[in-house]
Amino acid sequence: MDVMSPQLMWIGTRCYRVNQVSEQQRYQEYEQQDENKPYVEEDLFEEDDRELEYDIQIGEGGKFQTSFHVPSIFFAMIIGAKGATRRRMELETKTQIIVPKQGSEGDILVKGTFRRAVTSCRQRIELIVLGARSRQQFTHFLSIPLNSDQIKQNYKKFRVKVLTELPSAFNLDDSLFQKVDKLHLTLCTMSLMDNDDRSRAAQLLQDCREMIIGPILANFGSVEIRLRGLEYMNDDPRAVDVLYASVESEALQQIADQVMEYFVENGLLQKKYDRVKLHVTLINSLFRDNAEGDGGDDRRGSRVTFDATEILREFGHYDFGLQKVTEIHLSQRYSTACDGFYEATGLVKL
Template identity: 75%
Template sequence: MDVLSPELMWIGTRCYRVNQVSEQSELQQDENTPYVEEDLYEEDDRETDYDIQMVDGGKFQTSFHVPSVFFAMIIGSKGTTRRRLEAETKTQIIVPKQGTEGDITVKGSSRKAVTACRQRVELIVLGARSRQQFTHFLSVPLTANEIKTKYVKFREKVLTELPVGLSIDESLFQKPDKLHLTLFTISLMDNEDRSQAALLLQQCRETIIDPILASYGSIEIRLRGLEYMNDDPHAVDVLYAKVESEPLQQIADQLMLRFIASGFVQEKYDRVKLHVTLINSLFRDGIAVDGSEEQQQPRNSRVTFDATTILREFGHYDFGSQRVTDIHLSQRYSTACDGYYEATGFIKL
């Protein structure tokens, strides 16, 4: 394990370091030493993160929202997952009936047992959520005339001045009205999810954004240079513009950590990769993630493009700068009346 970058796991609003046990240490243990199972309910204060109430009979319970699409994962095949969790944590898990909405309730004889069970359920939901296609993303709309104008000129130059054999179809380019800087993606499965995520974004204004704005005054970004998202420049899926802005990087990193702690996002990277998508192979023929059509392409429909000449000719292209005025919780596959994505929530800076 790299002691400077240990493996981390988020459970609820707490972050824990994963300790690795070396094989040598295991071999040094006495083979006759009896196995002692780890105490899952050792004294700590994790239950204070949850609203746990005492009910009749001296029992404890907590109720919390889980999108109904994840109920089957919690129950498991023929109820095996639920029974296992109940046996291991000595609790009872109450899941709404199939086809209905509602909160999941966990009951147990102690706060620690209820806390442990809820944490296990939340880990199941987090894993299931991470396997869903994203429905929303945090974005910064790029509305500056300078950026839009230079982007349109970039698109025209690629389409008209580069060799025909590149096969860069105009449909692969992002629409100028939908140009945006992506912070990170998120899967929101129902109205309650969307409401909670929008509220969380509003709360982050005071706790995260205001202190950074106090230090910098305003947030300026510059788009300069090109990068691609896979290893081979001859077979590229996404070509994007690089973003220069230290204060926005700080905001993005802290926003991601807050959404991770709330169970909406699974931690995958140390830092947010700020980027502005310019060309995407999924945009081909206008049926893709840009929201121009409701129909979605199959996952295997990507046809990569050769970006070597574009990178050589425009690798240091300057798309201009803009002051960041708002951050949106944008809905994928949508178009608002102004041509941008529909906003499930937003904050003004």
């Protein structure tokens, strides 16, 4: 690990440094600890902001307890090799962690004599789950369908011009272009591992309509975006993976940033950037020879970069047009609805 640039992980409004220690090393450290004098990490905060957010009750024997949903795919990460991770957390926080048997469904239960200890243990479990979730391939994404006639027609013209007017410059194949019916603006991606995850994400999106989108609309009246100009994801225009259109909209930028923060605070996203990069994928090297070919889906095929020099020179300031934003979708990856766009697990109207 680069000590000058450590890996960071956000839980709610707090940022944690991730220590790169193997599970075997953790287990050895745990075995060497004196069980009568367990190591307890120093608490740098006098009060815990998230404690009030948790539903912590008093159960049998007067102990504090909290139960919360975790997709069963992450149970093994919470338990750890030979149960080492769970035992370490129990020892350090002086709590008891009850995990449903592998293959079964149910909530994680944390019990302890002190409310603060239960809160601390739950936070540690959430860190583990968030880290494990971030390593999964994304299953859903918040999107804005780009279905205005102006944008769709201008995109079709752009594709034809690129393929017919510059054929000798970079040897692009039509399969690398995004499908017209699936043109979209991506706000963020997430890994939703079960029905509870999907229901929760859909509800969070509904919450955003009242808490975030409504107040911003009150200031701007409506949200209109303009697609103009081309950008690429890497440093060399001769070896490009993804070519995308730039998005201009101050209102949408505010909505996207605050919605992302809300999903981060609720544990479904890991914060990586301060602002959402508003962009619309037009050409993606992963689409090559992919029958699905939709929006970055990399179910099969591998990246083969392409030379975008001529495209950027000829169409770098291409204006795809305007569109008023009327919906935000929670879209399901690898899906197609009856209108040609992605299946929506949830959506909100603007």
